[in-house]
Amino acid sequence: MKNKQIAIIGAGPAGATAAYELSKAGYEVTLYEASNEVGGLSKTIELWDQKVDLGPHRFFSNDTKVNKLWLEVVGKDYHMVDRLTRIYYKKKFYYYPLKPFDALFKLGIGQAFLCATSYMKEKVRPTKQNGSFEAWVTARFGARLYSIFFKTYSEKLWGIPCSELDEDFAAQRIKKLSLFEAVKNALFTKKNTKHKTLVDQFAYPIGGTGMVYEKMKTQIEKNGGKVMLNTRVAKVNAINGESVSIHLENGEINTFDHIISSMPITHLVNNLPQVPADVIAATSSLKFRNTILVYLKIEGQAVFPDNWLYVHASDLQMGRITNFSNWVPEINQGQSSTIVTLEYWSYNEDEIWNATSKALIELGKKELRSTGLIKDLTISDGHVVKIPKCYPVYGKGYKEPLQKVEHYLSSIENLSVIGRYGAFKYNNQDHSILMGLLAAENLIKGTRHNLWEINTDYEVYQETSTITASGLSTE
Ligand SMILES: Cc1cc2nc3c(=O)[nH]c(=O)nc-3n(C[C@H](O)[C@H](O)[C@H](O)COP(=O)(O)OP(=O)(O)OC[C@H]3O[C@@H](n4cnc5c(N)ncnc54)[C@H](O)[C@@H]3O)c2cc1C
Known part of the structure; x- marks a missing residue:
């Protein structure tokens, strides 16, 4: 050749x-x-003299x-960037990946009890697997945790009920970790012996x-x-x-x-x-889902500590919030403001996809403020990017x-x-x-x-790899 x-x-x-x-x-x-x-x-x-990506992009x-x-x-x-990502749900912020005690404490004793019993029910009589995302996650985490931590976000992202979503999406993106394993790890992994994994840090170019x-x-x-x-x-x-x-x-x-x-x-x-x-x-x-990115310029630094957050609250349309000031200092280029982007997902025919930039910026401002993340800081500007065919729908x-x-x-x-x-x-x-x-x-x-087989090896594709001195494993 x-x-x-x-x-x-x-x-x-x-x-x-x-x-x-x-x-x-x-x-x-x-x-x-x-x-x-x-x-x-x-x-x-380049936006407002800073560098930003189309949503969060860790490598x-x-x-x-x-x-x-x-x-x-x-x-x-x-x-290598220290990672902090959380879930926003019912006015509270939960660590993601979930930390069992943090999650159960914030849910409160009543919800925690219901989560534990619905998890136990799955152990005794597991949900029948029918190839759907809903059945896959319910069987592993229980119906209650599924409805709090998986259902709303996934339905916002894909725009179809989780019972219509293929289990491949779960197998591809959710670490094969049962609730029991998560609790066991939280109890028995000593902090100082724990190696840093891709959950804790990720590589990010300075530009x-x-x-x-x-x-x-x-x-x-x-x-x-x-x-x-x-x-x-x-x-x-x-x-x-x-x-x-x-x-x-x-x-x-x-x-x-x-x-x-x-x-x-x-x-x-x-x-x-x-x-x-x-x-x-x-x-x-074969269908695709679109993304709308609403960038907002916040006057201030150290606005909130996360790299990004998942928005599970069902009363908010946005699905994810990224704070670019918490990635590498170089992309902020010495500015005193912080750029945050909010993600909205839609199909071509949806009203939100056809909304004007002005309307989307107003929506973004209102939704971001309602989370309490930016307190009373000024939002001085807004910018919208619409990306068609962003996600292949499984x-x-x-x-x-x-x-x-x-x-x-x-x-x-x-x-x-x-x-x-x-x-x-x-x-x-x-x-x-x-x-x-x-x-x-x-x-x-x-x-x-066989190029079609790439990204179907779900068993080995997990975030648990240990990070080496150079940051990325090459052996
Ligand atoms: C919001 C968001 C967050 C993400 N977060 C992460 C993350 O944290 N980590 C991560 O690793 N990945 C992340 N991704 C995924 C990552 O962006 C994609 O996996 C990656 O960019 C896909 O690369 P690609 O080359 O396959 O396709 P694309 O990046 O889509 O590139 C395809 C290119 O083809 C061009 N093109 C299309 N049609 C034509 C045509 N007719 N003629 C000529 N050119 C054409 C397009 O303009 C485009 O430049 C994220 C994606 C999104 C949307």
């Missing part, structure tokens, strides 16, 4: 990594990016290959999370690769056994030996030639149509599909980086890594 021309669609973590690795190995790469900067959902933007990975690459790109330009991908861009260009910003791919022409080409929105057509796509899987498939009708039908059942049974689409795309030899909306996987940065790495390796070394 060497000396052959490779096109990569999308300069988020997945596409940028693939282009970085291939250009390093001497391939001729062209990276097409629709927006005016690299990083995708993991970009960093962590159990994969040594991913950590090595991250350190190779970032060098020494990162800090914001987007710095990783800006550095990759510089290196790709140094290696002779082309990074085409503001260049949207309209469609891909790929039929198995024939050469593949990219059709740009500006009418240009370019032919390549191989295409790696991280653009939305739905857009890719709907615009490919000769796709069978059943594959098109399967694609139409509706119950989503795997069946997805597998049909995967099967079809895998049959096209000169096309690889990677990324969060690219492969319809609820990826963190590290999963997308790994997809990019392995897609490149398949071309460079002729390996046959």
